[in-house]
Amino acid sequence: MAKDKKQIRIALRNCGFINPENIDEYIARDGYQALGKALEMTPEEVIDEIKKSGLRGRGGGGFPTGLKWELTRKVEAEQKYVVCNADEGDPGAFMDRSILEGDPHTVLEAMAINGYCTGASKGLIYIRAEYPLAIERLKIAIGQAREYGLLGDKIFGKDFSFDIELRYGAGAFVCGEETALIHSMEGLRGEPTVKPPFPSESGYKGAPTNVNNVETYANIPVILLKGSGWFASIGTEKSKGTKVFALAGKVNNVGLIEVPMGTTLREVIFDIGGGIKSGKKFKAVQTGGPSGGCLTEKHLDIPIDYDNLIASGSMMGSGGMIVMDEDDCMVSVAKFYLDFTVEESCGKCAPCRLGNKRLYEILDTITQGKGTEDDLFKLRNLGNVIKDTSLCGLGQTSPNPVLSTMENFYDEYLAHVKDHKCPAGQCKALMSYIINPDACVGCTLCARVCPVDAISGEKKMPHVIDQSICIKCGACFEKCKFGAIFIE
């Protein structure tokens, strides 16, 4: 690969190049050729090709895609279903939306290939209703594909029929879990059930169902056109191909990137991302969304792949990547993610429903400056029990932001509970605005802007802030022209 180019665009190959509302443009870039090619092969040959490519599920779990297809194929049933999981819900992640908006046909084509391989004649795309543009473009794409006969009966003149319908989700994060997703499509409450049985045995309406994520599908046509060998030459030993990340946070170039597996976090953050904003110091990077963990300086040179990220205490997840700098308080970061999980837990199993709530409350206590060392013990035990006992992937990973920040930033937690200080200066309850009497000229400006009259002092004499009244709004700090107010 050319040294200056850290990215390869496979899943994103057409995004930004074609008009997503014109099927001819997709076809002009070899669209639907993979489907035509697949239909010349036996389903087993196609599955074998996918297996040899080493493609693993891009929704986060990393299950080998070819194997998943094979499992669904092997179950005998009159009706089977192929589902596209487009219920992207990680905060700050929009990989799937971009693919659906920029290249909807690739997903349709891959689903049809999947249908051919598994023996399904019906495809369903479960997409959040909050993605109206993606829905619109999918509808247009499905209509165009039907007109060309690329969906419908006797595709490519062969004895293969396949059609796709849309199903809308209401944006519940847990509906990205495949059993919950299926229940939601069935009109039931979107909550997971214990696996086994896996959807490949009993899924939508009890029929064998193959669920793959948008980005996984987007890789399929390329594997068939360029060959599994080509695909498998990219990436690491156990993680092949590329991964799309939504790079966000305190980097200069936030955006959607696609890098080969094995790229290091350093390359992503500093070379592609252009380094940390405003010349600040890198502190941590959060991968895997609410299910992932925070990695630090020492993880920067680890090649990114499924297994390395898990070994480091995080996970691939669907591809959210949030970069933090020295101003970010890691306790607050953990609290932010727990807040999300508490909202998004379906409530079915006790450890997730109640445990995450308690984790959040303990973190809140700590950021309020009321935490104790005992709370740190509780966080760890509770976090581990939630991971160990929760019903689905949501609960089994939800304590990761807490556990990984405790692992990597324990001193910061200690500072909160022992010294009652927030080293990053983010936890308001732990901050004090103090007037340096040597620098204060007694201009009274601070006292005048203070909304709660916490500042007192004679004119031309040093002023003082009454800490018991101060609400830490920072108004005095901003107004002081003499730099006499500092934060402790």
Next chain:
Amino acid sequence: MDIVKLTIDNTPVVVEKGTTVLEAAKTVGVEIPTLCYMKLDDMEFENKPGGCRVCVVEIEGRRNLAPSCKTECEEGMVVNTHSVRVVNARRTVTELILSDHPFECLVCSKSGKCDLQTLAQDLGIREIHYQGEKSTYKSDKSPAIIREMDKCIMCRRCETACNDVQTVGTLSAIYRGFKSVVAPAFEMDLDHTNCTFCGQCVAVCPTGALIERDHTWKVMEAIINPEKTVIVQTAPAVRAALGEEFGMEPGTLVTGKMVTALRKIGFDYVFDTDFAADLTILEEGTELLGRLSRFLSGNKDVKLPILTSCCPAWVNFFEHHFPEMKDIPSTAKSPQQMFGAIAKTYFADKLQIKRENLVVVSVMPCLAKKYEASRDEFKVNGDPDVNISITTRELAQMIKNANLKFTELPDDDFDRPLGESTGAGVIFGTTGGVIEAAVRTAYELHTGKELDRLDFEELRGLEGIRSATIDFDGLPINIGIAHGLGNARKLLEDIKAGKSQFHAIEIMACPGGCIGGGGQPYHHGDVNVLKKRQKAIYEEDAGKTIRKSHENPYIKKLYEEFLGEPCGAKSHELLHTKYFDKKKKIEI
């Protein structure tokens, strides 16, 4: 049969393929604590959402702990049910559940019978390390059922009972995460929903979240009021279960002790709903024969099959869910209401008191009876035929309040005239009993011949839907039986589709019939309790000298002195009712 060999707590176990780890552990004496799990064999009730995570165990080679209630045994599996990791997880999860539970045990009606309390005690939890906000919900007080969802632990048993078993669909989980709770749609009060008040949700609730509306105090107020004459009727299934509340073996018949206790509590007359059950048979049986003979003579307007109507939850069910079929069930009132109507007329006249001064109390295995008693059509000038309906559990509480040593009480007999009953009245308490009682009478009324046998084994049992053909001296009568509203629904759908071949169908809302009613002592998931109660009911029937309703001498006297003939004008006025279309039309 495929066999699986595994190891549980170092003990080799051999089980049939498909057995769960929880069940396999039981076979070698390893009890794994459970909370949300509940399974009633033969009753089509199985609740194992895998939600509470109390039953988790460690399985070698698996990353996470596994819920033993949902995990099937696999060859070579090595299971540890009580490792430090497991015990810590189990305790922590239990503490979490307790951390969101009101600590009202001292005044909770479920105290001492609460599965959560038992679990906490079994695990020896003395401190809750993870305290925090508790979820609160508005409480909902219907005439029959009270919902205090602050005490809900999301075990979903009620949801399973309401949806899977009863197919009523009133209760389901709503909201997400910490706020999630089981409730009617839009968190409506039960009163405004299609709830049938069958009370099966209450029967399976592990905590005090779902309980009956307690009326024991109202009963005491009536008893101490010198202006009131207070009489009580006891339903057939009560006597087969009441003893359990006093530590007696399930299935112990306590009819005589119950009568003594009721007298001691202060009721002026102690009567038996079984008497009214005999009356029901005469009315319903006559109605059946009437419809049948009109049908056989070619009248196409006659609706068959005739459906029994003594179960109030069942009546609610078809009024809400199948109102278009409301002219199919028998118009006969339930025994409770027949008793009330006769007591407030015939018996009040005998005592020469005004109906307003006669208080009729019923002891029922049922919660829907509370609602039934409050129906407007069962009131005269605002005075209900049955003033107060209490459950078996409430009666037990009253006996305890009266400081009676129940197990040591001598036997006594019901008062006359409304206390005399036959074996036919007794078997109303179990599924299949009403129709068997009806057969005994209808056969003899129709054929004019005496039955040579009284035990219709073909109508008995616990299978959800049963059928039998009884030969009415050359006329084959096809009989269907369903218990559990889900099973009732199946038969109703058949009738609707014109596929039903039955002449008469007995329907009981509760699995097992009244023995499994929502007001009975809690079975805690032990289906044997219900089976033993059923056995006791048939024993009482077998021990009766008179076993056919139409031979009850006091029933005969009632018709001679007061009613005239079955299904006559007086009967229609007092003993029959009509049904309403209560289908909910919810507009969003």
Next chain:
Amino acid sequence: MAKVKSLDDLKKIKEEFLSKEELQKNGDKSLGIVQIKVAMATCGIASGAKKTMDYLINELDNRAIDAVVTQTGCMGYCYAEPTIEVTLPGKEPVVFGYVDEKRAGDIIEKYIQGGELVGDVIPVNYETIEEHNIE
């Protein structure tokens, strides 16, 4: 529209489209046609891509510049939205970031009409599947 019955049918569609595109790029007109793609995914639209696109269409029309303005999906440069790609006849495509109406005007005037690059251009920092070969 005719149904696609074979891979050959598919190839015909592809070739027809490509030759049409080729004609647009290097047509017989002396200037050829300018091709502009506006990144119109949710992210782009939220940053004002619709305004930019409308402006481009109007302004190119006003100045009688022969151009095709189409929408496309997300180019991935969130930090620089709205983004557009401009291909002058016979030249490599160039991606411009932060294209509000003012900058769009500059691009028309200076780059499209004058051939002179304006402000920062977003460098292509990825390989395409065609470019990537097994090492």
